[in-house]
Structure formats: C-alpha cells, structure tokens
Amino acid sequence: MAMDRRVFLVLLLAGCADTTPQGPLTGPTPSHHPAPQPPPPPVMVPAPPVSAEEQAFDAWLADFRGRALAAGVSPQVFDRELSGVTPNPKVISLDSRQPEFSKPVGAYIAGVISDDRVAIGRAKREQLTFLPAIEARYGVPRDILLAVWAMESAFGKLQGDFDVVRSMASLAYDGRRRAWAEGELIAALKIIESGEDTREQLKGSWAGAMGQTQFLPSSYRATAVDFDGDGRRDIWGSDADSLASAANLLAKGGWKPGVGWAKEVILPAGFDYSVTEVEKQLPAWWEAKGVKRADGLPWTAQDAASPAMLLLPAGAAGPAFLALPNHFAIRTYNNSTSYALGIGLLADRFAGGGPLVTPWPVETPLNMADRMAAQIALARVGFNPGPADGVVGAGTRKALRAWQQSQQLPADGYLSSDMVARLKAQAGITP
Known part of the structure; x- marks a missing residue:
C-alpha cells in the first residue's frame, strides 16, 4: 500500500534563455530571435530517509491488513483510514510505563470519595429525570451508574481527545497487547464503515476508551444503546445514552437486580x-x-x-468486606478490586450512606523494585505468584497467603513493607 510519506517530490527548475543581444547595437535590431535554450532536466529530490520504526510499523500494517479484511473490514475503509498513520509515541510510552509506587487502597478510596464528587453525584441523582427508567429497564441502581460516570469521566467532563484509530494502531504495532488492540482497531473501523460515527467522532483516552462512560470500540458496538431516542448511540454528548449504555454493560456482565454489591463486616x-x-x-x-x-x-x-467472598484489601488491620455477586459484575468494567470497591463505596455515599466503621490504616506505598522483589522471593521459596511484574494481583495475594500460613503469620495476603522485608530475608535477596 503506498504511503504518503514515501512519495518522492519532483521539483521542476525552469530555466530562462538569455536573450540579451551580443555586441553593440550599431544598426537596426535584428528581426530574428536567438534560438531558445532547453531547460535543465528535472531534479529528483528524494524524501527524507525512512526510520527503522516507520519500516517496522509499515510491515505490521501490511500484515494486519489481511487480518482486518478477513474480519470484514472493506479494503476501501482500511486504506482510507490507515493511509499515512504513524505510531503515536505518547500512547506507546503511557502503555509501557509502570507506576514506580503503588498507591495504597486507602489512599485510592480517599481520592475517589471526595466531598465535591459526592455533592455532585447527589445533585445529579435528583436532577436526571431519566434515571428511574434506566433502572427499570436494566435493573442497575442509579447510584452505581452515577459512580461509574464520576469515576470514568468526572460526570462527562474528561473524556479524552486521542484519535482512537491511531491509538489502537499504535498499541497493536507495539505488540505488548497486539491481539487485543487489533481486535479493538477492527471494531473501530467497523464503526466508521457502518456510518454510525465518523473517524473525527471516535475520540477517547490514550488506551482507546471513548465517551462519558469510557467504552472500548468493541463494547460500544456490543452494548451501547440509544436511550434518548434520537437515532444515535451517543456516548459522547448524551447523558442518557451514556448511563443507559453503562447499565446495559453491567447487566450483560451479570448484574443481579435487588442484590447488593458488598457489605462491610467485622471479623472475630x-x-x-x-x-x-x-x-x-x-x-x-x-x-x-x-x-x-x-x-x-x-x-x-x-x-x-447470594454467595459472598471475603475481601481484605488493606490486610487484617483494615476494613473487611463480604463481596456479593454484583461486586464481580462491576469488575467486568474494570477488573480491579480497588476500582470495584471505589464504585460501590461511592454509590453508597450518593445514596446517603456514611463512612466505613473500620478506618483505612496508614499504609506505606511500595515501590516497583520491592513489589517485584517480593514476587521473586515468593517463587524462590516455593510459592508461585506468577510473573514478577510488580502487579500485586490475585495470584500474588494467593501465593502470599500460602507463605504466610507456612510462617504462622496472619494469612491475609497483604503485601506490607514488613512482609517484603521478611520475604527478601528468607529468599536471600539483599537490599
């Protein structure tokens, strides 16, 4: 496929013949003109050299074209939308950047449940007259939807202005999440091809999440709805469409009407x-x-x-929760325990609830090196946490609980600075 940046520029340098008479003019001007001189030949000036990254991107794009067409994208749309596209270095940088420090869950929740956010949410739940109809159709409480709206885009104010097609092409080319990103890019191209939305309308976060409720292109195609009845599923400009689409996503994710999301509990x-x-x-x-x-x-x-699972997000010293099925429905939006807790606790405050009975403990943030060292140490002493990526997920917590049991420690699965020090000492990892 010809790319714009490959085009050679042809500069035609026009020459002018010298028609100045030779010698003194001593008589009448001759009636004939000097023979015209031919112009010099065109000078071919090559375009700037193509970088190695551009070559690699073009190779991926040519390879991806076959997969996209096999998935149903027309050649015309593919060539029109991706001709001249280059990888966005900012997107690739953001995707590969791991946070040096992991924010403790208590600090994260404190940031989620701000006084301003609670006040805005409580006002919105009274102002938006379409909320009862959304609840009736999808069975998801308005307070959960308002919490999603607040968390995802500050009630629609912060939607992102990245070109979704270029962002997904950049992530697919980079390769860390290639299969996922190619699938989302194909979904975005199909949205454009359907005529429902234009390339210019597909704006979102650097990772491709779009609109007020931050839907990926595949989620938009599968679950976005036109709730206001104007003929368009507008998750960018319509509050009703945005919140109804979020409700539809949660309903398809297993939301159970009439069941709670979690309850704070006290352990003996x-x-x-x-x-x-x-x-x-x-x-x-x-x-x-x-x-x-x-x-x-x-x-x-x-x-x-309803079956419930015990969660100790800050360990034995922090608040405990029995998570009901709808906690896991929230995690279909974002598969993070902290995120789901943030949504649920914020929704409870919108509904008039108060703070937790057990306060969040003061926690020391762990840097990336310590988190990775703990994972390496767990593997060395025989408790497999999965890859040493610095992400303290379910696998790491499971391995940590098993190790804590072996050491006659409270097996709460909480990776504190004290646990890191104990693990490194046992595994022989020097500071």
Missing part, C-alpha cells in the same frame, strides 16, 4: 484469614464463623441467598 478475634478471596459462601456460613455486618443490620432475603 482469631479469625482464619486464609479463607480470604477463596471461599464463596452464603452469609449464614460466614456468620457461623463469627463474621458480622458492621452496620448491625440483618441481611435482606436476596443478599442472604
């Missing part, structure tokens, strides 16, 4: 923390182990019939 002394993030049992099972709701209220019939 001597509790066996090793069941954290392992057992999914009915609330009665947990009550038999001495687990009580922090608010002292009874379980509703719907919640009492």
